[in-house]
Amino acid sequence: MAKVKVLIASGISQEVADMLQDAPSEMEINFLPEGAALSDHISDVEILYGVVSEDALPHAKSLQWVMQPFVGVERSMYPAFKESPITLVNSKRLYGPQLAEHAFALLLALTRGVNTQLELMREKEWKWLPCVEVSGMTMGILGLGGIGRAVAQRAKAFDFNVIALDPEPMEKPDTVDELGQLDWLPEFLSRSEVLTVCCPITPQTHKLLSDAEFDALPEGCFFINVSRGKVVDEDALIAALQSGKLAGAGLDVTYTEPCPPNNPLWTLPNVILTSHTAGASQNIAKRAMQTFLDNMHRYVNGESLINVVDKEKGY
Numbered sequence: 001m002a003k004v005k006v007l008i009a010s011g012i013s014q015e016v017a018d019m020l021q022d023a024p025s026e027m028e029i030n031f032l033p034e035g036a037a038l039s040d041h042i043s044d045v046e047i048l049y050g051v052v053s054e055d056a057l058p059h060a061k062s063l064q065w066v067m068q069p070f071v072g073v074e075r076s077m078y079p080a081f082k083e084s085p086i087t088l089v090n091s092k093r094l095y096g097p098q099l100a101e102h103a104f105a106l107l108l109a110l111t112r113g114v115n116t117q118l119e120l121m122r123e124k125e126w127k128w129l130p131c132v133e134v135s136g137m138t139m140g141i142l143g144l145g146g147i148g149r150a151v152a153q154r155a156k157a158f159d160f161n162v163i164a165l166d167p168e169p170m171e172k173p174d175t176v177d178e179l180g181q182l183d184w185l186p187e188f189l190s191r192s193e194v195l196t197v198c199c200p201i202t203p204q205t206h207k208l209l210s211d212a213e214f215d216a217l218p219e220g221c222f223f224i225n226v227s228r229g230k231v232v233d234e235d236a237l238i239a240a241l242q243s244g245k246l247a248g249a250g251l252d253v254t255y256t257e258p259c260p261p262n263n264p265l266w267t268l269p270n271v272i273l274t275s276h277t278a279g280a281s282q283n284i285a286k287r288a289m290q291t292f293l294d295n296m297h298r299y300v301n302g303e304s305l306i307n308v309v310d311k312e313k314g315y
Contacts, residue, residue, distance in 0.1 A: 003028035004300070005062070009038055009050030010069050012285060019289045024300045047299070049292055052086070054078050060086070065305065067295065069288040070279070071095055072228065073309050074201065081311075088309040089295060094287045095279050096150030102278035103151055103196055103226045104158075106250025107134070110222055115272050132222075132247070135159040140192025142208075143199025144170065144179065145315070147227060151196055152176050163188060167204060189216040194224065201228035202314040209233060214240040220247040226278040229253035238264050241271060252278040 006023070009032040020029050032041055038056040042048070048066045057080055065087035068076065073090055081088075109115055111132040120127050139155045141148045144166040152175040155162045163178045165188045172179040180188060182204075189195070195217060199205050210233035217223075223246050225232060234255040240246045248270040254263065257276060265271050295305045309315060 001026075004046045005044050006030065006047040006296070007032060007041060007045040007049070009041075009048055012069075012289065016285045016289045019286065019293065022293055024297055026300045027296055047296065051075055052081060054080065057081055057084070065089060065295075065299070067091075067288075067292050067307075069285065069292075072200065073314060077311070077314055087305060088311060089291075089305055089307045090309050091284075091288045091291065092307055092309075092315070093146030094284060094291060095281075096146040098281040098284065099147045099198075099226045099278045100150035100154050102252060102274070103198075103224050103250070104154055106226070106252070106272055106274070107194060107196075107222060107224050109272055110248040110250055110270075134194070137161070137193040138163060138191050139194040139196060140165070140188055141176075142188075142195065142197045142231075143227065144173075144176070145198065145200075148196075148198035149173060149175070151198055160194070163191060166199075185213070186216055189213055190218065192221060193218055194222045197223075197225040197231055198227050199231060200315040201230045205231050207231070207233045209236070211236040211239070214245060217245065219245060221245070222247055223249040224251075225249070226252045229255045229257065234263075234265075238268070241268050246270070248272070250274075252276055 004027050006027050006029045008029065023029055032038060038053060039059040042056055042060045044062050046062050046064050048063060049069065051068055052060060052066055063086050067089040069091055071090055071092050073088060076088055111134055113129040113131055116129055135158060137160055139160040139162050141151055141162065141164040144164045148164060152162050152164060152173065156175045162176050164176045165180050165184055167182050208231050214236050232255065237249065241249055250272045251265065252274045253276055254265060259265060259273065265273055291307060298305055
């Protein structure tokens, strides 16, 4: 029987490549040669680890499913791929730990004045600064997928009251005190002393947070975004920061990336900006490959794949 052809088209370390020894015996694993065009190597590939570019898709005559070793699927949401029968798998629920850690790093840096203290340290200036205690505050989590749930778990450890909002109906986890859907957005925002954005970018969430939404937040709210910059109307965010409506913002993402040099977010004193690094972790590549391996075994056993993306919803 002919083997199932698998192509690894995303760069991986030798340590991660060695994990492929646990692939099912029915699989023939190949690697895309460095510098080679995907379109020249994909015609008989049944499973791809990477991204099918729009120019390569017409050559993918045998492709059944693709796994992206990251969460965001925007690069795959072109019409021809969305309309194709090819199954898309991503790495959702694998990035929660490090993204949640980064969200709290940004929040605590803001509430404890760490960014200002670093500047004082460079000037060798010993100065007392006021700080904000987060214990007992209400954190609103926008998006309760893998990232949102990881944030909620850590928020409970900091004694937050945790409320969450997600467009999908789901059972409320124990780490969340109240859970609602999009029709609850106005009240959800009005109670969120810390608002943490953990949702993907979809037509439904594009610029979901604009002037009215920032106006609905409590005065002096802290805003954290570790998911997608395009969820936010950036002009509205900047206005809320400049007016003092927001006490501060910790941002790992911006509407345009890299963040343009003339964007006020670079210089606002109540902003901490990191360069879309929240997903970085020494463990994520191994977690993604393990999910790929699990799905290969599921595939040969005729079982449903995990982490399948709804191509219409975009997540």
